[in-house]
Amino acid sequence: MTVIYDFAYPYNTHMKAAIVVEAGKTPMYGDFKEAVPANGEVQVTVRAAALSRVVKSRASGTHYSSSGELPFVVGIDGVGHLDDGRRVYFALPKAPFGSMSEKTVIPPSRCVPLPDNLDDATAAAIANPGMPAWAAFKERAKLTAGEAVLINGATGTAGRLAVQIAKFMGAKKVVATGRNAEALKALSGLGADVTIPLGDGGDAFEEALKEQFGGDGIDVVLDYLWGQSAERIIIAGAKAGKDSVPIRFVHIGAVSASNITLPSAALRSSPITLMGSGIGSISLDGMVKSIGELMQATVPGGFEIAIKTFPLSEVEHVWAAAEGRPRIVFQMV
Numbered sequence: 001m002t003v004i005y006d007f008a009y010p011y012n013t014h015m016k017a018a019i020v021v022e023a024g025k026t027p028m029y030g031d032f033k034e035a036v037p038a039n040g041e042v043q044v045t046v047r048a049a050a051l052s053r054v055v056k057s058r059a060s061g062t063h064y065s066s067s068g069e070l071p072f073v074v075g076i077d078g079v080g081h082l083d084d085g086r087r088v089y090f091a092l093p094k095a096p097f098g099s100m101s102e103k104t105v106i107p108p109s110r111c112v113p114l115p116d117n118l119d120d121a122t123a124a125a126i127a128n129p130g131m132p133a134w135a136a137f138k139e140r141a142k143l144t145a146g147e148a149v150l151i152n153g154a155t156g157t158a159g160r161l162a163v164q165i166a167k168f169m170g171a172k173k174v175v176a177t178g179r180n181a182e183a184l185k186a187l188s189g190l191g192a193d194v195t196i197p198l199g200d201g202g203d204a205f206e207e208a209l210k211e212q213f214g215g216d217g218i219d220v221v222l223d224y225l226w227g228q229s230a231e232r233i234i235i236a237g238a239k240a241g242k243d244s245v246p247i248r249f250v251h252i253g254a255v256s257a258s259n260i261t262l263p264s265a266a267l268r269s270s271p272i273t274l275m276g277s278g279i280g281s282i283s284l285d286g287m288v289k290s291i292g293e294l295m296q297a298t299v300p301g302g303f304e305i306a307i308k309t310f311p312l313s314e315v316e317h318v319w320a321a322a323e324g325r326p327r328i329v330f331q332m333v
Contacts (some may be wrong), residue, residue, distance in 0.1 A: 017073045017101030018315040020059050020331070026076045026319050027059060027100070028089035029312065035097055035330045041105045042082055044090050046311075048124040049078035049099040051319070051328040055128075057213060075099030077127055079120045080332075087114050089123050089209075091288065091296060100333055102332050110284070112292040115223065117299050125307045125327040126161065127291055129223035133162035133222060136277035137169055141248040145170025148216060151192075152233055153255060155183035157325050160190060162222050165294075167191035168301040175212050183280045187237060190304065198229055209236035217242050221249040227256030234262060236268035246271040252278065 017032040037043045059074045077091040078099035093104040114123055137143040147168045153159050155178030166174045167190075176192040178184040182193045196208045212218055213236050221237070230251070237247045246260040249272055266272070275281070282290075287295050297303070306326035310318050318328060 005011055006260040007011040015102040016312065016332075017098075018075065018312060019071050020074055021071045023059075023070065026316055028311055029315050032073055032101060034107045035127045037105045038108075040107055041303055042108050042111070043092075044078075044082060044088070044104050044106060044111070046080040046101060046104060046332045048079050048080075048100060048329050048331050049075045049312075050124045050128060051330065052076075053130040057320075069095050071302065072096035073098035073101045075101070075318065077124070078104075080126045082105075082111070087120075088112055089114055089127055089291060091127070091228055092284070093293065100315065100330055110288060112288060112295060112296055118295060121304065121307050121309055121329045121331070123295060125329050126303065126305050127294065128275060129156075129158035129305070130161045130165065130294050130298075130303065131279060131291050132158060133165045134294045135282050135287060136250045136252055137165065137220070138290060138293070139282050139286045140250050140275055140277045141222075143169055143171065146172050147219035148173040148175070149274070150177070150179065150212065150218045150221045150233065151224070152177050152229055153253070154187055154192065155180045156177050156224065156255070157305060157327055159224050159251070160187065161305060162224075163187055163190050163192050164301065164303050165297075166222075167257070168297060168303075173216070175218065204231060206236060207273070209233060210240045213237050213240035213247075217245060218247060219245075221247065224250045224253040224255040225247065225256040226251060226258065226260060228260075229256060231260045231262060234272060234274075235266050237261065237272055238266040241272070246273055249274050283285040 011134050013034050014031040015034040018027040019032055020027050075098035079089050081087055090106050090111045093106045097104045127330040149171045151159055151162045154163055154176035162172055173193045174191055175194040176187045177198055178198045179198045241247050308331055309329045309331055312330045312332050
């Protein structure tokens with residue numbers, strides 16, 4: 001069945017796209033009327049777009065950045081060509097247009113040129129999980145070479161990239177936590193100097209944290225989990241960290257829980273700085289800059305990310321079954 005959606009917008013032809021008709025429903029593969037760029041916009045012929053947790057939550061209408069407009073094309077970023085032939089990564093097309101379509105429109109300021117040696121699928125896959133770590137280190141924590149980093153929740157796609165990025169940026173020591181024992185062991189080959197199993201977050205975890213925050217200490221924490229493990233890391237930093245030496249704790253994700261219980265003494269008794277990193281805490285210009293730097297560093301840094309590609313026409317079959325690893329990338333052509 002051919003599905004065509006009309007909007008009061010200057011259309012020329014139809015294009016194939018993954019379309020959300022109702023919040024919470026799996027996107028449909030169908031025809032969506034193609035948008036002509038308005039003033040200040042450019043048209044992108046899309047080649048690849050990745051499926052991420054953010055894409056799925058925006059499609060369901062549960063993400064804080066969801067527009068609420070229906071129907072719409074899913075996808076927040078991708079790789080494609082401009083009319084002049086330049087190959088770019090692009091982010092945040094204007095609603096109702098997304099990246100999982102043959103074409104989209106976007107302000108040129110949200111496009112990043114890609115190096116020739118970085119392939120479409122890798123560029124599309126690495127941007128969403130890699131940018132938060134890159135931006136958190138560069139824009140929020142201001143990581144400098146020679147500092148020590150702890151990554152809480154390092155066994156997922158984003159956490160694995162964070163380990164690699166920290167080493168690329170010159171971290172002298174990278175400490176990684178995670179629940180999956182086998183995945184945690186594998187991080188040693190990606191640059192993790194110390195791995196700490198989360199387990200039940202009990203005494204063994206606390207002792208391991210105490211050891212890491214003591215000695216040379218930890219300068220920056222990147223947290224993908226929140227919840228109990230984040231509580232214990234903050235408390236351990238307050239108790240075992242060096243007096244008057246700031247610990248920059250950067251919260252990125254809440255995989256474990258949305259809330260924590262934090263003793264007030266943990267903040268009064270230590271120079272810990274708590275901050276977030278994401279849409280809103282980093283300017284759009286800062287995010288685009290971070291993505292551009294990440295793309296340029298991906299090949300020289302040897303950043304590894306598991307990818308599986310599918311044609312966009314299979315979106316309805318792949319959507320529900322997709323997990324965090326390998327990263328799913330839909331190809332338009």
